[in-house]
Amino acid sequence: MVLFRIALRNLWSHKTKTLIVGGLLVFGTLLVVLGQSLLTTLDQSMARSIVNSVAGHLQVYAADAKDNLALFGSFEGTEIGQIKDFPRVRKVLEGLPEVQAVIPMGIDSAVVFGGNVLDVKLEQLRAAEKQGDHARSHALRNHVRRIVVMLHQELKNLNGLVDKAKLTEETRQGLVDVERAAAKEFWDSYETDVLGHLEFLENKIAPMALGEDMIFLRYIGTDTNRYAKAFDLFEMVDGQPIPAGKRGFLFNKLTYEEQVKHKTARRLDRMRDRLAGGFQLATDDELKNWRKLNKDQHKEITYQLDDDSAAAVRKALQAELKSSETDLVKLIVAFMDMNDQNFARRYKLFYETVVPHLNLYSVKIGDTLTLRGLTASGYPTSVPVTLYGTFRFRSLDKSAVSGAANLTDLNTFRDLYGFMSADRKKELEALEAKSGVRAISRDEAEAALFGGEGEEVAPEAVAVTPTAVEAALDPTEGFDEFAGVDMATGAKTHGASLADLTYTQAQTDGGVVRNAAIMLKPGVAVADGLRAVTLAVEREKLGLKVVDWRKASGLIGDFVWVIYVILFTAIFVIFIVALVIINNSMVMATMERVREIGTMRAIGAQRTEILKMFAAEAVVLGTVFGAVGVGLGAAIVGTLGYVGIPAYVDQMVFLFAGPRLHLLLSPTHLLFAWAIVYVVAALSTIYPAYLATRITPLQAMQDAE
Amino acid sequence: MDHPPAIVRLTGVDKDYLLGKVVVPALRGIDLAIQPGEFTVIAGPSGSGKTTALNLIGCVDVATRGIVTVDGHDTAKLSERDLTKLRLERLGFIFQSFNLVGVLDAFQNVEFPLLLQRKLTKAERRERVMDLLQEVGIDQYAKHRPNELSGGQRQRVAIARALVTRPQIVLADEPTANLDSETGNAIVDLMEKLNDEGTTFLFSTHDPRVVDRAGRVVRLMDGRIVEDVTRRAVGASRIAQSA
Ligand SMILES: Nc1ncnc2c1ncn2[C@@H]1O[C@H](COP(=O)(O)OP(=O)(O)OP(=O)(O)O)[C@@H](O)[C@H]1O
Numbered sequence: 001m002v003l004f005r006i007a008l009r010n011l012w013s014h015k016t017k018t019l020i021v022g023g024l025l026v027f028g029t030l031l032v033v034l035g036q037s038l039l040t041t042l043d044q045s046m047a048r049s050i051v052n053s054v055a056g057h058l059q060v061y062a063a064d065a066k067d068n069l070a071l072f073g074s075f076e077g078t079e080i081g082q083i084k085d086f087p088r089v090r091k092v093l094e095g096l097p098e099v100q101a102v103i104p105m106g107i108d109s110a111v112v113f114g115g116n117v118l119d120v121k122l123e124q125l126r127a128a129e130k131q132g133d134h135a136r137s138h139a140l141r142n143h144v145r146r147i148v149v150m151l152h153q154e155l156k157n158l159n160g161l162v163d164k165a166k167l168t169e170e171t172r173q174g175l176v177d178v179e180r181a182a183a184k185e186f187w188d189s190y191e192t193d194v195l196g197h198l199e200f201l202e203n204k205i206a207p208m209a210l211g212e213d214m215i216f217l218r219y220i221g222t223d224t225n226r227y228a229k230a231f232d233l234f235e236m237v238d239g240q241p242i243p244a245g246k247r248g249f250l251f252n253k254l255t256y257e258e259q260v261k262h263k264t265a266r267r268l269d270r271m272r273d274r275l276a277g278g279f280q281l282a283t284d285d286e287l288k289n290w291r292k293l294n295k296d297q298h299k300e301i302t303y304q305l306d307d308d309s310a311a312a313v314r315k316a317l318q319a320e321l322k323s324s325e326t327d328l329v330k331l332i333v334a335f336m337d338m339n340d341q342n343f344a345r346r347y348k349l350f351y352e353t354v355v356p357h358l359n360l361y362s363v364k365i366g367d368t369l370t371l372r373g374l375t376a377s378g379y380p381t382s383v384p385v386t387l388y389g390t391f392r393f394r395s396l397d398k399s400a401v402s403g404a405a406n407l408t409d410l411n412t413f414r415d416l417y418g419f420m421s422a423d424r425k426k427e428l429e430a431l432e433a434k435s436g437v438r439a440i441s442r443d444e445a446e447a448a449l450f451g452g453e454g455e456e457v458a459p460e461a462v463a464v465t466p467t468a469v470e471a472a473l474d475p476t477e478g479f480d481e482f483a484g485v486d487m488a489t490g491a492k493t494h495g496a497s498l499a500d501l502t503y504t505q506a507q508t509d510g511g512v513v514r515n516a517a518i519m520l521k522p523g524v525a526v527a528d529g530l531r532a533v534t535l536a537v538e539r540e541k542l543g544l545k546v547v548d549w550r551k552a553s554g555l556i557g558d559f560v561w562v563i564y565v566i567l568f569t570a571i572f573v574i575f576i577v578a579l580v581i582i583n584n585s586m587v588m589a590t591m592e593r594v595r596e597i598g599t600m601r602a603i604g605a606q607r608t609e610i611l612k613m614f615a616a617e618a619v620v621l622g623t624v625f626g627a628v629g630v631g632l633g634a635a636i637v638g639t640l641g642y643v644g645i646p647a648y649v650d651q652m653v654f655l656f657a658g659p660r661l662h663l664l665l666s667p668t669h670l671l672f673a674w675a676i677v678y679v680v681a682a683l684s685t686i687y688p689a690y691l692a693t694r695i696t697p698l699q700a701m702q703d704a705e
Numbered sequence: 706m707d708h709p710p711a712i713v714r715l716t717g718v719d720k721d722y723l724l725g726k727v728v729v730p731a732l733r734g735i736d737l738a739i740q741p742g743e744f745t746v747i748a749g750p751s752g753s754g755k756t757t758a759l760n761l762i763g764c765v766d767v768a769t770r771g772i773v774t775v776d777g778h779d780t781a782k783l784s785e786r787d788l789t790k791l792r793l794e795r796l797g798f799i800f801q802s803f804n805l806v807g808v809l810d811a812f813q814n815v816e817f818p819l820l821l822q823r824k825l826t827k828a829e830r831r832e833r834v835m836d837l838l839q840e841v842g843i844d845q846y847a848k849h850r851p852n853e854l855s856g857g858q859r860q861r862v863a864i865a866r867a868l869v870t871r872p873q874i875v876l877a878d879e880p881t882a883n884l885d886s887e888t889g890n891a892i893v894d895l896m897e898k899l900n901d902e903g904t905t906f907l908f909s910t911h912d913p914r915v916v917d918r919a920g921r922v923v924r925l926m927d928g929r930i931v932e933d934v935t936r937r938a939v940g941a942s943r944i945a946q947s948a
């Protein structure tokens with residue numbers, strides 16, 4: 001058709017303008033193709049990461065939960081209640097044809113070890129004393145006392161690990177000091193010489209706590225063996241799975257490396273990885289910072305060395321440094337002052353000669369670690385549990401998101417979480433009435449009741465020291481931190497027997513479960529599964545909320561949507577700009593063509609024909625440049641799909657579900673992008689086309705030349 | 706006089722232009738009838754209203770008062786759409802500055818009105834266009850774009866375009882104004898020849914030499930007809946006259 005030809009010729013004769021407009025359209029199309037592909041791929045890979053590591057396809061939790069479930073954290077609270085009658089839930093849901101497995105969970109956090117806060121607390125205590133703020137001083141004093149007692153406890157543990165005779169003089173004296181500070185007499189006499197006591201704590205005790213970080217753990221209390229089977233990214237790294245029915249703990253390898261490993265060794269590992277990534281000590285600030293920390297934190301090493309091992313390390317370092325220096329600290333500082341040339345050698349040397357004398361992991365596989373946490377009702381608890389091994393989520397090794405998930409058994413979770421159900425509360429009240437005690441520490445009671453599940457535990461759990469109860473009840477003390485300390489000792493005493501207990505599957509299933517992951521059978525779409533499970537939950541009146549993995553994961557699930565919004569805002573802006581430019585240039589072209597269009601009108605072209613001519617231009621623009629954009633986009637996506645986008649930052653590994661993201665090419669995306677270009681071209685033509693139809697044949701008559 | 710029905714008739718036509726608040730009367734009390742086959746020139750000094758009159762007849766403007774009928778239709782009563790159709794089917798336009806579509810070649814420019822009409826097949830169009838181009842003597846330039854043609858050649862293309870739909874009347878506003886006198890004469894020769902074949906021509910001009918060759922001269926002055934002379938009957942042989 002001639003109108004088409006005129007359109008083509010018009011575009012051709014305004015080459016520069018057409019190219020600019022076309023460039024914009026191509027760029028926009030490219031972005032749409034790339035963006036969509038990136039997001040879809042990202043969404044899929046993220047789904048894989050989330051679904052197969054922690055969330056499962058669906059999650060169920062109590063319908064009356066106060067907060068929404070957020071597996072990876074959220075701004076809200078985590079009051080998600082508990083599932084009533086989990087065995088029935090499992091029976092009903094696993095009976096569905098869509099469902100592969102239902103895995104019970106209880107997600108919570110705990111702390112292992114105490115430490116470092118001591119400095120801060122002492123500083124605050126000193127300030128409080130200066131201001132004469134008695135209440136504050138009292139609270140802080142209790143806190144400090146608790147920390148010191150914990151430290152004492154930990155040092156006693158350490159004592160058990162290291163031969164006492166081999167300790168350095170300094171360490172031995174430190175132990176004596178801590179023992180003194182942890183004693184009742186020390187705190188009874190605190191008021192008589194406040195400054196003296198403070199000084200003693202600051203100078204003698206605080207340094208002992210150096211390098212003793214608190215390890216904050218997020219853990220999932222679950223049926224670990226079912227978990228391992230259901231989540232296909234799960235993989236043991238070291239050690240062994242928790243034996244069936246036993247209590248136990250599994251560290252995520254990443255947490256284990258990041259938090260439990262000796263700090264200096266960990267920093268050297270990180271330096272090695274970063275150097276392997278092409279960075280250089282000479283130029284990279286991060287590397288320099290780690291090197292500086294290694295030099296500054298020499299105590300991390302000396303703290304752990306006894307006389308004999310110190311001598312061995314001294315000798316090795318002297319040889320490496322070709323120095324006759326005898327001061328170990330100076331030697332370590334010099335040794336840690338590494339450069340790009342000697343790093344590899346010294347790294348090896350460190351592991352061969354220094355590490356054997358260190359406690360490379362503060363908790364070793366086979367050790368018992370004491371998990372401390374707060375129960376649902378806010379009381380401190382602690383449960384000793386055996387570390388059986390470490391695991392990882394395949395291809396997500398370096399992702400801190402999934403790496404934050406550690407595993408423990410359900411019974412340990414229940415003890416830490418200390419949830420009390422309604423009927424048990426009644427039981428407790430009856431108990432109180434009978435014994436004539438006004439109130440029992442809820443914690444103690446809870447522990448007793450939960451223990452009661454396995455009969456053997458009950459007597460030990462009840463044997464909580466009376467001081468704990470007193471402390472917890474004393475209104476002047478508030479809910480007391482002492483309770484935690486004493487609970488810890490209490491727990492320790494019954495800890496050994498806890499580890500020996502074996503629970504039946506029924507016992508494991510029967511207790512408190514906060515939420516459960518549902519794995520769907522292969523090939524079942526998440527939406528279908530969600531519908532089926534929701535229906536079953538309603539039919540059987542299970543009282544559960546059912547959410548898909550995206551909703552369950554909290555903030556992270558929304559991540560893709562955030563990128564989506566950002567990207568599409570960008571694309572929107574680009575297209576708006578394109579729209580304005582195309583519109584303007586077309587309006588100008590229309591003005592230049594008034595005579596031509598007027599002539600056509602005079603000759604007998606209807607308005608609709610003029611409109612068609614402009615539509616033809618839009619179609620040509622859209623087709624040609626849309627095709628180029630789509631083609632280019634497809635080529636880039638194809639290439640990136642083949643090569644893969646590397647995950648530059650560890651956090652990206654999780655999103656990418658692996659070290660590289662391989663973009664997927666989908667015809668729908670290409671068509672969608674093309675359609676958008678058409679729409680933009682059409683939209684930007686509307687106004688000039690309208691103007692053109694308003695041109696009268698009279699305007700062709702008027703002499704313009 | 707005994708006339709066949711007029712193809713164009715203006716009855717008591719006034720045309721006022723509004724220049725801001727000032728009313729500019731461009732035509733006053735025009736009564737004019739054009740018979741099929743006439744070769745009429747509207748003459749008159751600049752500003753006398755020649756273009757205005759042609760615009761009214763060409764259905765691209767409307768009279769302020771009075772009636773304009775073209776091919777029996779009162780143009781004031783037709784819709785925009787029907788007016789356009791009337792222009793396409795009944796009228797041919799030749800513009801002073803040719804007004805060819807720059808991006809189309811000579812052939813395509815001439816073919817354009819046929820495409821709008823959607824009546825002929827491609828082959829028929831081709832034949833019609835090539836015949837016309839041959840007749841106006843530029844068939845060898847069919848593939849040339851307007852900017853590759855001389856003024857006279859362009860005007861020939863424009864004439865071919867005006868004639869291609871075989872309109873009943875061809876309107877031309879000073880078709881020779883942008884041409885040198887030699888080319889101008891050649892163009893008038895061509896129009897006379899086509900007039901002999903039956904097309905009605907109505908055009909305006911300043912040029913006294915062109916006026917001399919017209920069959921009928923309508924002279925305007927300040928928007929009024931001051932003279933209306935018919936020198937020869939419709940279809941009368943100019944060959945006889947020039948001999
Ligand atoms: N669009 C307009 N607006 C206002 N006045 C106009 C307009 N067009 C023409 N006129 C006025 O109408 C009168 C007739 O103009 P017209 O163009 O018809 O004269 P013309 O005989 O064609 O002149 P020329 O020989 O210069 O082309 C003139 O006085 C002119 O100024």
Ligand SMILES: [Mg+2]
Pocket residue numbers: 755756757878
């Ligand atoms: Mg004029």
